[in-house]
Amino acid sequence: MWEAIARNRRKSFVLISVMGAFMxxxxxxxxxxxxxxAYMAGGVVAIVLWAILSLTSFYGGDTVFLASAGARxxxxxxxxxxxxxxxxxxxxxxxxxxxxxxxxxxxxxNAFAVGRDPExxxxxxxxxxxxxxxxxxxxxxxxxxxxxxxxxxTLYVMVAAIMVGVIALMADVFLxxxxxxxxxxxSRRGKGGNQAQAVLLIIAILFAILGPIAVQLLYFALxxxxxxxxxxxxxxxxxxxxxxxxxxQKISANPGLKEKKNRVMSPMYIVNPLQTAAFAAxxxxxxxxxxxxxxxxxxxxxxxxxxxxEAAFARSTNQSVVPKSALETSRAVGIRPPWRDEKHKKPExxxxxxxxxxxxxxxxxxxxxxxxxxxxxxxxxPPSFKLSKVTCPRCGRVHDVPRGAQAKA
Amino acid sequence: xxPVTIVLIVVFGLVVLWLIGAYNRLVRLRNQYKNAWAQIxxxxxxxxxxxxxxxxxxxxxxxxxxxxxxxxTEARNIAQRAAGQGVAKQAEAESMLSGALSRLMVVxxxxxxxxxxxxxxALQEELTSTENKIGFSRQFYNDTVMRFNTKIQMFPTxxxxxxxxxxxxxxxxxxxxxxxxxxxVQF
Numbered sequence: 001m002w003e004a005i006a007r008n009r010r011k012s013f014v015l016i017s018v019m020g021a022f023m024x025x026x027x028x029x030x031x032x033x034x035x036x037x038a039y040m041a042g043g044v045v046a047i048v049l050w051a052i053l054s055l056t057s058f059y060g061g062d063t064v065f066l067a068s069a070g071a072r073x074x075x076x077x078x079x080x081x082x083x084x085x086x087x088x089x090x091x092x093x094x095x096x097x098x099x100x101x102x103x104x105x106x107x108x109x110n111a112f113a114v115g116r117d118p119e120x121x122x123x124x125x126x127x128x129x130x131x132x133x134x135x136x137x138x139x140x141x142x143x144x145x146x147x148x149x150x151x152x153x154t155l156y157v158m159v160a161a162i163m164v165g166v167i168a169l170m171a172d173v174f175l176x177x178x179x180x181x182x183x184x185x186x187s188r189r190g191k192g193g194n195q196a197q198a199v200l201l202i203i204a205i206l207f208a209i210l211g212p213i214a215v216q217l218l219y220f221a222l223x224x225x226x227x228x229x230x231x232x233x234x235x236x237x238x239x240x241x242x243x244x245x246x247x248x249q250k251i252s253a254n255p256g257l258k259e260k261k262n263r264v265m266s267p268m269y270i271v272n273p274l275q276t277a278a279f280a281a282x283x284x285x286x287x288x289x290x291x292x293x294x295x296x297x298x299x300x301x302x303x304x305x306x307x308x309x310e311a312a313f314a315r316s317t318n319q320s321v322v323p324k325s326a327l328e329t330s331r332a333v334g335i336r337p338p339w340r341d342e343k344h345k346k347p348e349x350x351x352x353x354x355x356x357x358x359x360x361x362x363x364x365x366x367x368x369x370x371x372x373x374x375x376x377x378x379x380x381x382p383p384s385f386k387l388s389k390v391t392c393p394r395c396g397r398v399h400d401v402p403r404g405a406q407a408k409a
Numbered sequence: 410x411x412p413v414t415i416v417l418i419v420v421f422g423l424v425v426l427w428l429i430g431a432y433n434r435l436v437r438l439r440n441q442y443k444n445a446w447a448q449i450x451x452x453x454x455x456x457x458x459x460x461x462x463x464x465x466x467x468x469x470x471x472x473x474x475x476x477x478x479x480x481x482t483e484a485r486n487i488a489q490r491a492a493g494q495g496v497a498k499q500a501e502a503e504s505m506l507s508g509a510l511s512r513l514m515v516v517x518x519x520x521x522x523x524x525x526x527x528x529x530x531a532l533q534e535e536l537t538s539t540e541n542k543i544g545f546s547r548q549f550y551n552d553t554v555m556r557f558n559t560k561i562q563m564f565p566t567x568x569x570x571x572x573x574x575x576x577x578x579x580x581x582x583x584x585x586x587x588x589x590x591x592x593x594v595q596f
Contacts, residue, residue, distance in 0.1 A: 080531070080534060080535075081534060081538075084534065084535075084538035084541075085538075087538070087542065088538060088541045088542050088545050089545075091448060091452075091542050091545040091546045091549060092545035092546075092548065092549055093549075094441075094445070094549055094552075094553075096444075237545075239548065328559075329555060329556050329559055331551075331552070331555050333548075336544075339537075
């Protein structure tokens with residue numbers, strides 16, 4: 001899949017460069033329009049801003065996104081099943097360093113991945129996903145996310161997202177500024193200078209208006225192919241396309257997030273959280289292909305290899321999606337049996353146990369204190385609980401509240 | 410210098426560059442499959458280490474399964490000894506161990522208190538995950554071997570491979586016990 005990887009890297013590089021050129025051009029124009037002769041200064045300011053922007057988005061983008069989504073990092077002991085699933089998929093994907101794993105406190109199932117390359121990657125899943133999906137389905141979702149990381153989709157989408165956000169911000173600031181001050185400056189010059197200035201101002205405003213739109217369109221059009229490729233790789237890693245298919249089905253029933261809808265970041269999720277069942281995704285302005293199509297293609301695969309996905313995709317849409325080099329080296333791969341099959345009878349915790357496990361984990365992450373009472377009850381105290389002793393509501397024993405101690409689960 | 414000489418030098422330079430590139434590609438692919446093999450070893454070793462713990466836990470709850478447990482321990486020791494003896498032998502020994510473990514799992518079904526034991530459940534999760542990891546590392550190894558072998562066979566890299574003595578790698582195929590059992594017919 002080196003073509004997809006190289007393409008994403010190249011496109012990220014191109015996007016940053018184009019962004020730089022655009023900013024320098026806009027900076028010069030804007031500076032010239034407002035203070036004639038100041039185009040050099042405008043260019044320099046733009047270059048500095050561009051450098052800061054590129055570096056921040058490259059090195060800090062994932063931290064920003066994770067924080068804004070309310071993601072909490074977990075260790076292996078916090079949720080061994082999830083950790084094991086991620087570890088399994090790392091082995092299947094050939095990623096040598098485990099990504100950081102995060103949980104989001106939201107009851108609706110969804111997941112996303114961020115990271116500029118596999119060595120600096122993070123995967124986040126919501127509590128709702130852990131509660132509602134079985135092991136095969138979570139494995140499929142994690143495989144899909146790791147495919148994004150390995151194919152460097154996360155790098156490209158991160159760069160594009162920050163660029164889109166900043167262009168929108170710049171355009172907004174500039175328009176406001178031009179509106180407020182344009183009239184004043186123009187009146188100071190002589191008649192001849194006026195026209196040139198007016199033209200420059202108009203061009204600058206056009207830049208400001210069209211820039212965000214163009215980048216948005218670019219951003220949308222390119223995301224859908226990546227989702228299909230990530231589905232294909234996910235099916236290959238797990239050797240079980242049905243896992244990912246049924247996970248997508250469960251997620252698409254209710255993917256939204258209770259936090260404020262963040263349009264810029266929504267493409268990063270496995271199913272677009274802004275899309276509801278009523279408003280079908282898949283139009284020109286959509287970052288994800290229609291979930292129904294994705295499920296149908298996965299379910300019509302004859303085997304689990306990339307060639308099988310390509311065949312299923314061609315049957316469904318008459319187009320091709322997997323790069324040629326990946327098809328050449330793909331060998332025939334059969335679909336494995338589901339994890340929970342009657343013959344091997346591997347136990348899966350039931351829904352209540354899973355919900356309890358996730359809830360406990362979230363409490364622990366929020367620094368609740370756990371006290372195990374001898375009668376079998378576990379007392380869970382919020383961090384704001386200030387008393388030094390607490391009585392068990394069931395048997396009446398008095399316990400000391402550990403001061404400043406980490407939660408004992 | 411005549412133009413012909415210059416062209417010849419340039420062409421020669423390009424060929425040398427390509428040779429270097431092809432050699433490096435082969436080395437990279439070979440290292441990839443060797444690393445993938447090391448990964449399988451890590452997971453196999455993890456499974457060996459989990460088994461004594463599992464056997465002890467099960468022994469505490471079951472009275473009549475000594476024979477099955479004994480078989481598991483034996484299979485594990487054989488697999489450990491087969492570690493240095495080549496891909497095919499190791500594959501066979503590990504298949505037998507997988508078989509013994511799944512027979513143990515079937516037997517354990519009859520003991521509900523064991524299945525509710527927290528310790529056992531945690532071990533069970535680790536064991537399942539290790540089995541999965543063995544499977545995935547094996548499939549990744551086979552994928553890298555496929556890439557390496559294809560590259561060696563394809564022209565023109567096969568010339569470089571021949572000159573520098575790159576050998577084909579073996580696939581690591583574990584026989585799946587489930588696949589060998591006959592399907593049940595139900596009326």
